[in-house]
Amino acid sequence: MSERFVVVGAGTMGLGIAYVAAGSGHAVELVEVDPGRGATALNRLADLWERAVQRGKLSADEAAANRLRVTLRPTLADVVPAPEVIVEAVPERLDLKRAVLREAAALGPALLGSNTSSIAIGELAAGLDAPERFLGLHFFNPVWAMALLEIVVGPATAEETTAAAVALAGRLGKDPVVVRDMPGFATSRLGVTLGLEAIRMVADEVASPADIDKAMVLGYRHPIGPLELTDLVAWTCGWTSPAPSRPRTGPASRRRPCWRRWCPPGAWARSPGTASTAGAAG
Numbered sequence: 124m125s126e127r128f129v130v131v132g133a134g135t136m137g138l139g140i141a142y143v144a145a146g147s148g149h150a151v152e153l154v155e156v157d158p159g160r161g162a163t164a165l166n167r168l169a170d171l172w173e174r175a176v177q178r179g180k181l182s183a184d185e186a187a188a189n190r191l192r193v194t195l196r197p198t199l200a201d202v203v204p205a206p207e208v209i210v211e212a213v214p215e216r217l218d219l220k221r222a223v224l225r226e227a228a229a230l231g232p233a234l235l236g237s238n239t240s241s242i243a244i245g246e247l248a249a250g251l252d253a254p255e256r257f258l259g260l261h262f263f264n265p266v267w268a269m270a271l272l273e274i275v276v277g278p279a280t281a282e283e284t285t286a287a288a289v290a291l292a293g294r295l296g297k298d299p300v301v302v303r304d305m306p307g308f309a310t311s312r313l314g315v316t317l318g319l320e321a322i323r324m325v326a327d328e329v330a331s332p333a334d335i336d337k338a339m340v341l342g343y344r345h346p347i348g349p350l351e352l353t354d355l356v357a358w359t360c361g362w363t364s365p366a367p368s369r370p371r372t373g374p375a376s377r378r379r380p381c382w383r384r385w386c387p388p389g390a391w392a393r394s395p396g397t398a399s400t401a402g403a404a405g
């Protein structure tokens with residue numbers, strides 16, 4: 124089924140969602156306020172499709188058709204009203220997301236989703252006229268490679284909306300889990316808990332960072348160790364989650380490790396490897 128699909132924010136996640144939606148046959152309107160980032164996103168999408176052709180995953184015609192399905196829009200006011208789906212993927216700031224979601228809701232989408240990784244859906248829904256059509260659509264990075272779609276059901280989300288999101292996941296080639304609107308949802312709650320405990324274990328000198336990761340890879344069949352994973356995602360996303368979400372992610376997160384001892388201020392914006400290698404040195 125071809126639907127009109129709007130993605131707000133053409134950053135890391137927005138362009139990934141646009142890539143998957145266009146690849147599934149949807150007409151995509153990609154809304155980006157920053158013209159430079161918008162142009163970069165279109166170039167990146169073209170590059171991704173070009174590489175898919177080179178790897179034999181798509182024909183040149185299919186890649187060209189996918190590219191033509193994506194239209195860049197400078198603001199939500201430029202979007203044609205009443206799309207089937209709008210997914211908000213702007214930076215993780217409550218005030219910004221609320222403003223964008225209110226504007227998006229006014230376009231009358233059948234389904235309105237937020238790609239938030241940490242903000243409560245109930246908090247984001249405040250001020251929406253039709254919160255029953257709103258929920259969390261938590262995609263993972265890179266969107267084209269990660270099978271999971273975490274569907275977060277808010278306090279006002281209607282059952283039909285959840286069912287529509289599950290069906291949408293299938294059409295996008297994603298495998299959904301449906302979770303209640305609790306801090307950290309399912310993924311971040313468990314992922315952050317594991318990462319924090321691994322950092323505490325470095326502090327307690329239980330083992331070297333490399334051996335802590337190796338223990339989970341070889342002993343529990345995790346594809347990647349908790350410290351390496353924390354380097355990849357938490358230092359750039361999880362730790363900068365809004366304060367209201369953090370203390371409630373679970374009992375373990377209340378005993379926060381002295382991670383600043385290993386990770387100097389600003390270091391979580393660095394490239395992968397920071398936390399565990401700095402931990403090894405600390």
Ligand SMILES: NC(=O)c1ccc[n+]([C@@H]2O[C@H](COP(=O)([O-])OP(=O)(O)OC[C@H]3O[C@@H](n4cnc5c(N)ncnc54)[C@H](O)[C@@H]3O)[C@@H](O)[C@H]2O)c1
Pocket residue numbers: 131132133134135136137154155156157160212213214215216219223238239240241261262263264360
């Ligand atoms: N990066 C990840 O690994 C990841 C994974 C899962 C979920 N998320 C969540 O996805 C969301 C987006 O994250 P990201 O990493 O893609 O951020 P990003 O900074 O890469 O991209 C956000 C984009 O939104 C644009 N933007 C800001 N205000 C806008 C507006 N009013 N209208 C249109 N565009 C606007 C920015 O210019 C930017 O290009 C966040 O909520 C984040 O928590 C991120």
